Amino acid sequence: MSITITGTIQHRDLGPGAWALVTDEGVTYEIFRGADKKLLKPGQKAKVQGQVREDVMTIAMIGPVLEVKSFEVISSD
Amino acid sequence: MRRLILLCLFIMGLGVALFAFINFQGLAVKGEFETIVLNFREDIPQDVLQQDLQAIAHRYNVTPHLDNKFAAQDHVYIIEGDRQRIKELKKSELAQAIEYIEPNYIYKIPKPGKIAWLGEYLSPLNNEEAQPAFKGPNDPMYSMQWNLHNIGVVGAWETTKGNGVTVAVIDSGITRVRDLVETKFVPGYDFVNDKVEAKDDNGHGTHVAGTIAQSTNNSYGVAGIAYEASLMPLKVLSDFGGGTVADIAEAIKFAADKGADVINMSLGGAGESQLMKSAIEYAYKKGVVIIAAAGNENQNSASYPARYPHVIGVSALGPDTLKANYSNFGAGVDISAPGGSDAGKILQATIDTENKGVEVFVGYQGTSMAAPHVAGVAALVKAAGVKEPDEILNVLKQSARSVKDDGLNYYGAGQLNAQAAVQLAAQGQISFQDFFRWLRDSGYLNPGFWIDGGAIALLPKILMVVGSYLLAWFLRVYFPFRWSWTLFSGLVAGSSGLFPLKGFYIFDLPQWPFRVLGSSIPELGNALQGTDPLNPLFASVLIPIVFMALLLGHPNWKWFAIGSSLGIAACLAVSAVSDPVVWGLGSGIFSRIFLIANALLCFGLARLALKNEEVVSG
Numbered sequence: 180m181s182i183t184i185t186g187t188i189q190h191r192d193l194g195p196g197a198w199a200l201v202t203d204e205g206v207t208y209e210i211f212r213g214a215d216k217k218l219l220k221p222g223q224k225a226k227v228q229g230q231v232r233e234d235v236m237t238i239a240m241i242g243p244v245l246e247v248k249s250f251e252v253i254s255s256d
Numbered sequence: 257m258r259r260l261i262l263l264c265l266f267i268m269g270l271g272v273a274l275f276a277f278i279n280f281q282g283l284a285v286k287g288e289f290e291t292i293v294l295n296f297r298e299d300i301p302q303d304v305l306q307q308d309l310q311a312i313a314h315r316y317n318v319t320p321h322l323d324n325k326f327a328a329q330d331h332v333y334i335i336e337g338d339r340q341r342i343k344e345l346k347k348s349e350l351a352q353a354i355e356y357i358e359p360n361y362i363y364k365i366p367k368p369g370k371i372a373w374l375g376e377y378l379s380p381l382n383n384e385e386a387q388p389a390f391k392g393p394n395d396p397m398y399s400m401q402w403n404l405h406n407i408g409v410v411g412a413w414e415t416t417k418g419n420g421v422t423v424a425v426i427d428s429g430i431t432r433v434r435d436l437v438e439t440k441f442v443p444g445y446d447f448v449n450d451k452v453e454a455k456d457d458n459g460h461g462t463h464v465a466g467t468i469a470q471s472t473n474n475s476y477g478v479a480g481i482a483y484e485a486s487l488m489p490l491k492v493l494s495d496f497g498g499g500t501v502a503d504i505a506e507a508i509k510f511a512a513d514k515g516a517d518v519i520n521m522s523l524g525g526a527g528e529s530q531l532m533k534s535a536i537e538y539a540y541k542k543g544v545v546i547i548a549a550a551g552n553e554n555q556n557s558a559s560y561p562a563r564y565p566h567v568i569g570v571s572a573l574g575p576d577t578l579k580a581n582y583s584n585f586g587a588g589v590d591i592s593a594p595g596g597s598d599a600g601k602i603l604q605a606t607i608d609t610e611n612k613g614v615e616v617f618v619g620y621q622g623t624s625m626a627a628p629h630v631a632g633v634a635a636l637v638k639a640a641g642v643k644e645p646d647e648i649l650n651v652l653k654q655s656a657r658s659v660k661d662d663g664l665n666y667y668g669a670g671q672l673n674a675q676a677a678v679q680l681a682a683q684g685q686i687s688f689q690d691f692f693r694w695l696r697d698s699g700y701l702n703p704g705f706w707i708d709g710g711a712i713a714l715l716p717k718i719l720m721v722v723g724s725y726l727l728a729w730f731l732r733v734y735f736p737f738r739w740s741w742t743l744f745s746g747l748v749a750g751s752s753g754l755f756p757l758k759g760f761y762i763f764d765l766p767q768w769p770f771r772v773l774g775s776s777i778p779e780l781g782n783a784l785q786g787t788d789p790l791n792p793l794f795a796s797v798l799i800p801i802v803f804m805a806l807l808l809g810h811p812n813w814k815w816f817a818i819g820s821s822l823g824i825a826a827c828l829a830v831s832a833v834s835d836p837v838v839w840g841l842g843s844g845i846f847s848r849i850f851l852i853a854n855a856l857l858c859f860g861l862a863r864l865a866l867k868n869e870e871v872v873s874g
């Protein structure tokens with residue numbers, strides 16, 4: 180199931196560390212696998228198109244796992 | 257007078273010092289030995305040495321032997337003997353060739369110290385060994401492991417260190433860093449790369465394994481909890497820290513088949529999987545204790561796998577002993593354990609993947625760090641003789657430091673307590689009955705529900721209900737009335753509410769509707785927030801007055817008003833004794849007086865209403 184989410188990139192200090200995409204409504208997604216470094220900048224707003232992986236479990240456990248297919252940086256403040 | 261006292265103190269001090277001196281001298285020559293050390297001079301020729309040894313062997317009918325492989329070049333030999341033999345040897349002609357002849361003392365690990373009373377210092381020590389205070393393991397960084405101090409692990413080690421128990425760590429693998437060298441390992445498997453050796457390429461698994469069984473008392477690095485237990489490394493998470501349900505389920509079955517006693521899963525996700533559920537069921541039926549992290553979403557309800565039946569869900573505590581801000585809570589949380597927060601993390605040895613995998617001591621935080629504490633203590637409990645997974649869970653829950661004000665189930669049964677758990681396990685008397693959990697696990701309830709068995713203090717609730725009935729019965733003697741269902745519902749609503757509902761959860765739904773239904777009228781003011789202190793507006797005579805004003809004109813509902821007034825009277829009176837915490841009044845004498853006064857007013861109000869009733873009807 181492919182979805183498109185707009186949100187802010189955050190780095191979470193849990194275990195060795197994890198990347199999160201937090202939507203404007205406050206839903207937190209865990210960004211799956213080493214996504215593009217251009218996306219993974221704390222505070223950056225982006226529109227991400229991807230897939231929620233229900234079959235994957237992680238050590239960060241911060242929310243549904245989002246596998247990024249493509250993204251569009253909105254602003255990087 | 258003052259000079260006399262000073263003189264007495266001086267003499268006493270002198271006496272103590274003298275005794276200490278004598279004892280010090282005494283301790284050097286006291287001690288147990290069965291053998292004698294003979295250190296021959298190194299300048300004597302080899303054939304003279306052999307002649308001397310033969311002479312000793314012949315004269316005393318003993319076989320001199322070398323102490324260890326380094327002893328030959330040092331000419332250190334051991335023979336059997338006592339103090340008498342030492343004297344004889346020293347006098348003999350052989351003594352010239354021997355540098356020293358002395359008892360081969362047997363040293364033991366000192367027993368933990370007791371509180372020293374003055375009298376003990378003043379009485380001479382006989383054959384007692386020195387008893388220094390127990391300072392914990394000699395790992396230099398143990399002092400920084402607040403988490404281990406918090407769970408009281410040193411006290412647990414007096415009984416067991418987990419020997420004979422195997423803990424499977426289903427994670428990113430384990431790299432055998434320097435501080436895991438002395439730890440025992442059993443073969444595991446790497447389910448990600450399909451190979452036997454399950455090395456860590458993330459850092460998480462090694463950290464988690466360290467908390468469970470880091471080599472301890474090895475004068476290096478940090479300590480672990482069940483450090484004589486064996487670790488089984490099972491790699492299911494890849495270098496980025498994620499893995500599939502299929503691999504995890506496979507690893508659970510592998511662990512159960514290969515004789516693991518405890519499984520730790522510091523991982524989580526969203527989807528319910530039948531495959532994983534059945535793997536957990538399989539392991540549970542083989543007697544494996546399964547522990548999982550509650551998740552780091554700061555939400556009500558643990559993530560999977562913590563919420564599956566037969567899995568012990570663990571929430572995380574910070575060094576302030578409060579729930580860590582990231583930790584999940586509510587449904588699925590059985591117990592809490594240190595997981596760290598920004599104020600203080602969990603320190604362990606692991607690898608630094610950003611720096612070519614060099615070994616580092618690093619602090620992590622997360623419910624991932626809390627779960628292995630419970631896994632380690634579960635291993636200790638098992639080693640102490642409790643075998644069944646359900647019983648081990650009961651021991652962990654019953655021994656946990658309970659947290660009184662826990663309406664939202666942040667802590668499950670409480671905070672993990674290793675020392676109390678092992679003591680309880682050693683006693684072998686486990687009485688904790690979690691009926692509702694049993695009911696759910698037995699399949700009588702939909703597994704979408706979850707019940708916090710420890711949410712309600714049962715006895716005060718029963719006292720409140722019974723008390724309200726007694727009050728009604730007492731008044732009935734003076735003012736005869738008919739029992740009616742409105743009176744009954746008033747009594748229940750006023751005294752206790754439908755209290756079993758308070759501990760009731762549905763996964764992923766807010767819990768407050770159950771808290772409200774499960775609360776009595778005086779508790780309604782604090783039910784929404786899920787806090788413990790009573791709201792003084794609700795826990796007072798105000799609501800009965802309003803009820804009376806509104807309902808006294810109605811032929812049926814006035815009985816609800818009377819019943820609830822009596823119920824509230826019982827509730828407040830019992831609270832005044834058992835748990836007198838009122839918002840703004842504290843928990844002392846003021847809140848007790850407040851509660852008792854309002855209880856009396858409620859009773860008086862009900863009595864007044866009944867008296868009126870009699871006048872009106874009579």
